Amino acid sequence: MSERQIQLEVLRYNPETDxxxxxxxxxxxxxxxxxxxxxxxxxxxxxxxxxxxxxxxHMAVCGSCGMMINGEPKxxxxxxxxxxxxxxxxxxxxxxxxxxxxxTVVEDFIAKLAxxxxxxxPKKDQPISAxxxxxxxxxxxxxxxxxxxxxxxxxxxxxxxxxxxxxxxGPAAISMAHRYNQDSRDGGRDERQEVIASEVGVWECSFVxxxxxxxxxxxxxxxxxxxxxxxxxxxxxxxxxxxxxxx
Amino acid sequence: MEIVKTDIAIVGAGGAGLxxxxxxxxxxxxxxxxxxxxxxxMRSHTCAAEGxxxxxxxxxxxxxxxxxDTVGGGDWLPDQDAVEYFxxxxxxxxxxxxxxxxxxxxxxxxxxxxxxFGGMKIKRTWFAADKSGFHILHTLFQTSLKYPxxxxxxxxxxxxxxxxxxxCQGLTALEIRSGQMKQFQAKAVIIAAGGGxxxxxxxxxxxxxxxxxxxxxxxxxxxxxxxxxxQYHPTGLPNNGILLxxxxxxxxxxxxxxxxxxxxxDYGMGPETPIGQPVLxxxxxxxxxxxxxxxxxxxxKGNTVSTPWGDCVLLDMRHLGEKKIDxxxxxxxxxxxxxxxxxxxxxxxxxxxxVHYMMGGIxxxxxxxxxxxxxFAAGECACVSINGANRLGSNSLTELLVFxxxxxxxxxxxxxxxxxxxxxxxxxxxxxxxxxxxxALMNKSDGAETIAxxxxxxxxxxxxxxxxxxxxxxxxxxxxxIAELRQxxxxxxxxxxxxxxxxxxxxxxxxxSMLDCAEAVTVGARERKESRGAHQRLDFTERDDQNLxxxxxxxxxxxxPPRLDYLDVVITQSQPGVRDYSGAKK
Numbered sequence: 001m002s003e004r005q006i007q008l009e010v011l012r013y014n015p016e017t018d019x020x021x022x023x024x025x026x027x028x029x030x031x032x033x034x035x036x037x038x039x040x041x042x043x044x045x046x047x048x049x050x051x052x053x054x055x056x057x058h059m060a061v062c063g064s065c066g067m068m069i070n071g072e073p074k075x076x077x078x079x080x081x082x083x084x085x086x087x088x089x090x091x092x093x094x095x096x097x098x099x100x101x102x103x104t105v106v107e108d109f110i111a112k113l114a115x116x117x118x119x120x121x122p123k124k125d126q127p128i129s130a131x132x133x134x135x136x137x138x139x140x141x142x143x144x145x146x147x148x149x150x151x152x153x154x155x156x157x158x159x160x161x162x163x164x165x166x167x168x169x170g171p172a173a174i175s176m177a178h179r180y181n182q183d184s185r186d187g188g189r190d191e192r193q194e195v196i197a198s199e200v201g202v203w204e205c206s207f208v209x210x211x212x213x214x215x216x217x218x219x220x221x222x223x224x225x226x227x228x229x230x231x232x233x234x235x236x237x238x239x240x241x242x243x244x245x246x247x
Numbered sequence: 248m249e250i251v252k253t254d255i256a257i258v259g260a261g262g263a264g265l266x267x268x269x270x271x272x273x274x275x276x277x278x279x280x281x282x283x284x285x286x287x288x289m290r291s292h293t294c295a296a297e298g299x300x301x302x303x304x305x306x307x308x309x310x311x312x313x314x315x316d317t318v319g320g321g322d323w324l325p326d327q328d329a330v331e332y333f334x335x336x337x338x339x340x341x342x343x344x345x346x347x348x349x350x351x352x353x354x355x356x357x358x359x360x361x362x363x364f365g366g367m368k369i370k371r372t373w374f375a376a377d378k379s380g381f382h383i384l385h386t387l388f389q390t391s392l393k394y395p396x397x398x399x400x401x402x403x404x405x406x407x408x409x410x411x412x413x414x415c416q417g418l419t420a421l422e423i424r425s426g427q428m429k430q431f432q433a434k435a436v437i438i439a440a441g442g443g444x445x446x447x448x449x450x451x452x453x454x455x456x457x458x459x460x461x462x463x464x465x466x467x468x469x470x471x472x473x474x475x476x477x478q479y480h481p482t483g484l485p486n487n488g489i490l491l492x493x494x495x496x497x498x499x500x501x502x503x504x505x506x507x508x509x510x511x512x513d514y515g516m517g518p519e520t521p522i523g524q525p526v527l528x529x530x531x532x533x534x535x536x537x538x539x540x541x542x543x544x545x546x547x548k549g550n551t552v553s554t555p556w557g558d559c560v561l562l563d564m565r566h567l568g569e570k571k572i573d574x575x576x577x578x579x580x581x582x583x584x585x586x587x588x589x590x591x592x593x594x595x596x597x598x599x600x601x602v603h604y605m606m607g608g609i610x611x612x613x614x615x616x617x618x619x620x621x622x623f624a625a626g627e628c629a630c631v632s633i634n635g636a637n638r639l640g641s642n643s644l645t646e647l648l649v650f651x652x653x654x655x656x657x658x659x660x661x662x663x664x665x666x667x668x669x670x671x672x673x674x675x676x677x678x679x680x681x682x683x684x685x686x687a688l689m690n691k692s693d694g695a696e697t698i699a700x701x702x703x704x705x706x707x708x709x710x711x712x713x714x715x716x717x718x719x720x721x722x723x724x725x726x727x728x729i730a731e732l733r734q735x736x737x738x739x740x741x742x743x744x745x746x747x748x749x750x751x752x753x754x755x756x757x758x759x760s761m762l763d764c765a766e767a768v769t770v771g772a773r774e775r776k777e778s779r780g781a782h783q784r785l786d787f788t789e790r791d792d793q794n795l796x797x798x799x800x801x802x803x804x805x806x807x808p809p810r811l812d813y814l815d816v817v818i819t820q821s822q823p824g825v826r827d828y829s830g831a832k833k
Contacts, residue, residue, distance in 0.1 A: 015745075016745050033486060033588075050742055050751060052743075054286075054290075056292065057294065058453065058454070058489070059295060061294050061295055062292070063289060063290065063294075064287075099747065100747050100748040101748075103748045106287070117393075119348060119390045120346070120347055128339050128342050128343055132342050132351075132358065132359050134357030136356075147382065148378070150289070180348065
């Protein structure tokens with residue numbers, strides 16, 4: 001377990017005293033097996049108790065600690081020190097307003113997620129006493145990947161379109177709609193389609209694919225968006241060219 | 248101070264809090280529900296649970312078997328009326344979650360699949376690969392978005408309960424984003440804020456698990472129950488305590504010591520079972536307390552493997568093969584590779600026991616009601632008790648659901664019971680006192696103590712003296728030390744004076760919660776002079792049913808150690824017996 005002195009350059013912003021953000025540098029003795037979050041915790045406990053950031057699980061599942069590390073959206077708990085040089089720059093997640101230091105305002109994402117109706121709208125009602133809805137492993141596999149989103153918002157930080165058009169629903173929200181649309185138990189696609197096939201929905205996506213590159217859970221939101229586009233196009237053709245065919 | 252008027256306030260938005268909120272919204276859409284949490288719901292630690300949730304569904308299983316496994320697993324400390332309620336409701340709740348879209352793993356015929364867990368006579372753990380807690384939490388959170396009556400207060404830290412006229416009538420909470428205090432007037436409060444494993448240095452618990460909900464109730468006069476029972480999970484990654492689910496062993500993983508011996512056979516859990524053919528309730532499928540205790544003995548005997556992170560034993564999953572590991576345990580594989588640099592497909596993984604779960608918590612009855620009228624609790628922060636002296640793996644996720652809902656139904660009964668009008672002035676006085684307490688803490692800059700310093704001393708005290716095996720003298724040391732730390736806590740300095748997102752202040756409040764809870768743990772442990780489940784005393788090695796088939800109740804005192812009282816265990820059908828995890832005896 002070798003130790004290395006790292007210069008951690010952290011963006012600081014205190015809305016009560018600072019007119020604009022600034023960088024502060026900390027010299028941190030890091031074990032090579034550490035992640036950037038460990039280094040931030042070292043700063044918090046030993047050097048500067050005023051540094052603010054979010055974290056909890058330290059195992060890449062709670063989605064709290066998304067931030068820009070050397071300019072890339074990463075989970076701080078899964079950004080390994082040994083993958084970096086002795087100089088590491090840490091900024092708050094891009095494309096979100098800064099609340100303070102590394103803490104961003106995330107209400108926009110939460111509202112977008114809620115807007116796509118990310119819950120099962122059952123095809124048919126069934127009382128609990130009748131047991132579970134049957135779903136084969138193959139049916140589960142169709143949407144399983146899209147259930148793995150931890151809402152860390154790295155994909156929003158990576159998405160050039162979200163940066164340009166803040167109204168864009170964005171990768172994670174659309175993927176979550178797609179997840180329920182693909183679920184064999186669900187019958188709510190039409191309701192969700194009104195939201196995700198809209199102007200600020202899937203058609204804003206320019207298919208750069210950055211969202212899938214940064215996703216720490218391999219959800220592949222870009223793939224989901226592409227599938228939604230194809231399905232929406234088919235809807236359009238059915239509606240306009242073959243109105244006698246029901247959706 | 249702004250006043251938020253609501254009908255029922257819930258503190259904590261993890262599995263139990265969300266389940267309660269949905270139950271309230273479904274029961275009466277006119278109810279005003281305030282869901283208050285110090286983190287966004289999906290950040291709650293329910294997300295880190297891996298293995299699964301127990302509920303009887305298969306035809307070879309029965310409620311009686313689930314009852315026996317739970318009561319025996321808990322070393323006869325569970326209240327049997329609560330266990331009966333729990334096992335009855337369990338399958339309904341898990342099915343309800345399925346109806347809400349939870350992506351449970353499936354059998355080829357489309358029915359829900361179950362896997363074996365430790366201490367189970369029949370396999371009954373519903374699972375969603377090895378991300379069960381994550382899927383449960385997200386399913387609940389996403390489902391909660393359907394209900395407009397659930398008003399969320401994300402990133403609000405609950406500071407004090409408001410108690411007037413002998414009943415709980417709300418709380419104060421700090422809006423973290425602004426640093427403003429808010430007064431929540433509620434006819435009932437449900438606490439569902441999780442455990443406090445962070446009082447230990449080596450734990451599977453995330454940073455949020457600081458016992459805030461327990462301390463909140465405790466300070467308001469509700470007793471904490473059975474706090475001395477702290478569960479060590481036998482298989483944590485040695486460098487950072489990341490959990491490797493019991494599902495690793497449920498799927499067939501085995502444990503070796505440094506000589507390649509399946510050492511569990513030497514601790515009453517044999518005979519050795521063939522690799523790849525796990526036998527229920529035997530060897531690696533023994534209960535967590537026994538497995539963690541076996542590790543302790545192996546370490547004493549010098550049979551453990553030395554690693555840079557301390558002594559370990561080896562968890563071998565290689566024989567499961569890459570396909571099964573990727574299908575059933577993908578997160579485990581990812582965690583081992585990412586955080587330890589070892590691939591379980593190719594090599595055994597060094598592991599050691601790690602603090603995982605608190606069986607104890609806010610004293611509630613089978614209706615999830617605390618002794619303080621108007622206050623209810625559910626989940627890890629509560630102690631009903633279905634877990635007794637040792638929780639059975641995969642009962643806790645189910646407990647969140649069953650008692651989250653139960654707390655909601657009880658809270659509604661309370662609200663509809665014709666409560667007298669609340670006295671706004673009395674509540675306002677209390678709220679102002681709470682605000683004054685917080686601002687005094689925030690304005691303290693002359694103290695000699697640091698938050699990180701006191702926290703470190705607390706963690707070291709707990710690790711050294713309140714571990715898998717305990718002695719009277721170590722526990723006495725721990726009690727003295729925690730009492731000292733509580734005094735020194737009054738002398739901490741806060742360096743951060745900013746109101747917006749002040750995590751220095753948050754950590755100070757969390758440290759206060761942990762110290763209060765830690766004292767209930769240490770004093771309860773010192774006074775429980777027997778060995779039962781997860782509480783093992785080297786100076787009192789036997790279970791003492793004559794005198795201690797009882798729950799410990801700890802009552803808060805602001806400057807002194809807690810006053811203890813004891814309460815008989817509820818027994819309905821199962822008299823204390825021998826816990827048998829030996830496949831040989833049957």
